[in-house]
Amino acid sequence: MGFVAGFARFWGFSVVRAWQGFWRNAMMSLAATATVVLMLVLLSGLFIVLTGLNSGIEFIERKVGVTVELLDDLPAERRDALVATAEALPGVTRVTYVSPDEAMERLREAFAQRGQTLNTGGASIQLQATLEITLAEPEFADEVSLALADETGVRKVITKQEEIDTLVGVINVIRTVGLVAIGLIGLTVLFMIVNTIRIAVYSRANEIEIMRLVGASDSFIRWPFILEGILCGLIGAVVAVILVSIVWDPIQPILVSVFQMPTAVSARNLASLSALLFGVGVGIGAVGSWISVRSYLSAAA
Amino acid sequence: MTSLLRRTPRAETAAPVITMVDAGLTYPNGKVALSDVNVTIPAGDFVFLVGPSGAGKSTFIRLLIRELTASHGRVQVAGRDLGRLRRGQVPALRRRIGIVFQDFRLLPAKTVAENVGFALEVTGTPSAEIRRRVPQLLSLVGLQEHANHLPTQLSGGEQQRTAIARALVHDPAILIADEPTGNLDPVTSWEIIQLLIQINELGTTVLMATHNQEIVNAMRRRVLALEGGTLVRDEAGAAYEREY
Numbered sequence A: 001m002g003f004v005a006g007f008a009r010f011w012g013f014s015v016v017r018a019w020q021g022f023w024r025n026a027m028m029s030l031a032a033t034a035t036v037v038l039m040l041v042l043l044s045g046l047f048i049v050l051t052g053l054n055s056g057i058e059f060i061e062r063k064v065g066v067t068v069e070l071l072d073d074l075p076a077e078r079r080d081a082l083v084a085t086a087e088a089l090p091g092v093t094r095v096t097y098v099s100p101d102e103a104m105e106r107l108r109e110a111f112a113q114r115g116q117t118l119n120t121g122g123a124s125i126q127l128q129a130t131l132e133i134t135l136a137e138p139e140f141a142d143e144v145s146l147a148l149a150d151e152t153g154v155r156k157v158i159t160k161q162e163e164i165d166t167l168v169g170v171i172n173v174i175r176t177v178g179l180v181a182i183g184l185i186g187l188t189v190l191f192m193i194v195n196t197i198r199i200a201v202y203s204r205a206n207e208i209e210i211m212r213l214v215g216a217s218d219s220f221i222r223w224p225f226i227l228e229g230i231l232c233g234l235i236g237a238v239v240a241v242i243l244v245s246i247v248w249d250p251i252q253p254i255l256v257s258v259f260q261m262p263t264a265v266s267a268r269n270l271a272s273l274s275a276l277l278f279g280v281g282v283g284i285g286a287v288g289s290w291i292s293v294r295s296y297l298s299a300a301a
Numbered sequence B: 001m002t003s004l005l006r007r008t009p010r011a012e013t014a015a016p017v018i019t020m021v022d023a024g025l026t027y028p029n030g031k032v033a034l035s036d037v038n039v040t041i042p043a044g045d046f047v048f049l050v051g052p053s054g055a056g057k058s059t060f061i062r063l064l065i066r067e068l069t070a071s072h073g074r075v076q077v078a079g080r081d082l083g084r085l086r087r088g089q090v091p092a093l094r095r096r097i098g099i100v101f102q103d104f105r106l107l108p109a110k111t112v113a114e115n116v117g118f119a120l121e122v123t124g125t126p127s128a129e130i131r132r133r134v135p136q137l138l139s140l141v142g143l144q145e146h147a148n149h150l151p152t153q154l155s156g157g158e159q160q161r162t163a164i165a166r167a168l169v170h171d172p173a174i175l176i177a178d179e180p181t182g183n184l185d186p187v188t189s190w191e192i193i194q195l196l197i198q199i200n201e202l203g204t205t206v207l208m209a210t211h212n213q214e215i216v217n218a219m220r221r222r223v224l225a226l227e228g229g230t231l232v233r234d235e236a237g238a239a240y241e242r243e244y
Helices: A002-024 A026-062 A076-088 A100-113 A138-149 A160-203 A205-213 A218-259 A267-299 B057-064 B087-094 B112-121 B127-140 B156-167 B186-201 B213-219
Strands: A065-070 A092-098 A130-135 A154-159 B016-026 B032-042 B046-050 B072-077 B097-101 B174-178 B205-209 B222-227 B230-235
Touching (some): A026 A160, A026 A218, A026 A267, A065 A138, A076 A138, A092 A100, A138 A160, A154 A160, A160 A218, A160 A267, A205 A218, A205 B087, A218 A267, A218 B087, B032 B057, B046 B213, B057 B072, B057 B174, B156 B186, B174 B186
Parallel strands (some): B097 B174
Antiparallel strands (some): A065 A130, B016 B032, B016 B072
8 A cells, every 4th residue: 555655756846846847947948849740750751651552552452363464366266275174273263364355344434433534645545354353362363374475476574563562662672762761860869859858957957956865866856857758748648639520521532542541540540540650659758768867867877 | 953863872872873984085196085984883872073174074974875896995874884775876875874965956946845846856765745744844944934935035044944854855874064153143154053062962963074163162062183195183062173
């Protein structure tokens, strides 16, 4: 009971002092908090883009299949033979012939769905006739591709793997650039928090000295400052989560349009993002203030 | 006068509260701040620490409160060997030592009661205990009427009384006063000395560093005199200057 009461007193004291300290040094604290918000909003943007692209990969993977482009003017018998050959391959669940006219119709429909009209400028477009092969599992793609590549009448075999590889490449570039940018901003935020807390510590040097002389333990001296840094991160995270929540629904159609995927954003993703923002905000506040307090109070010990 | 600090009779009165054996401090650059001091101060004693500026008085005090660690010899305070004290044990030591300074070191934004209560609050004392102790301490130093005043609304003597009340919050075995009358006029200085005598009579050992010859000569208590980092005199019932 005594331990619990002492524990509660310690945290009560530390939280109250951290709150008072935050507002006593309001300009610096709010500036540090603003940089936290900036970093977390950028992190949110990166999260949303990467989540959208990843969901794109999942979408493509779900539409597992192989597309076989056929030579122009292929006789119907040869085409039917190719369909039969493809249907006989392991893992193939369905083979659909798409004529050049059907392909053109699909293209028109795709444009119409975006509210646009296909304009060829008067030129005649000849699209390829294709076989669309649906697979039971994506692992069969290579086998089917190899089996059909050398067949007579086949111009080219396209697997979804190429699309996935392209998308993964894009994701990797965006992730690398995004993380480097966020890392640099993170260092700036850390610097801001370290300085904010350092100023807070220096401005209360007399108080700290008195605390030491009357026998306050290191925890009583340090934790209010560490909590003050955490408070910067926490408030920054709350503001960032509110901002992201406000724009979450309005950006949904934009993201769907950009990524062409219906699952780019979801409530589940918002929850994950909020947890990430709180974790990063609180973490960077704690690390920054710990660095600051540690370097000052160790020297003053 | 309240019985707040009364500690007679008890076993501690028989044992020394401060022991220094060949204790000293030599900095890494070779400068000697204090050399081979041998002193034993029994509980309940009232001791003056005198000497010119730079004689080593501050080093002597900082060794006792473990702001500095002796580079050689042994320093023992309130039963603790300070050379073996771990960092985490220092706060407990400092609760056994009250300390007041020439410049009072009060927090200007806090009232008299808050300044005293702060010392209890930062050591995890329950609020109910703080509410009980602070008025007692203010009564002891005669400041109960000034509990809600800020330090800037007090005279120098009242500020020093506040600092003394704060130093006594943990009922320390030793009260160290570093030039407590240095910023005060003669009349106020004597008021502070009277207060220190009362505290001493209640059983708290008092060690007072001072340049005030008049007070030392009038009091005729034990005098430790430092010069150039060396203890040159340890004399009971003595004057500020050597008399022989």
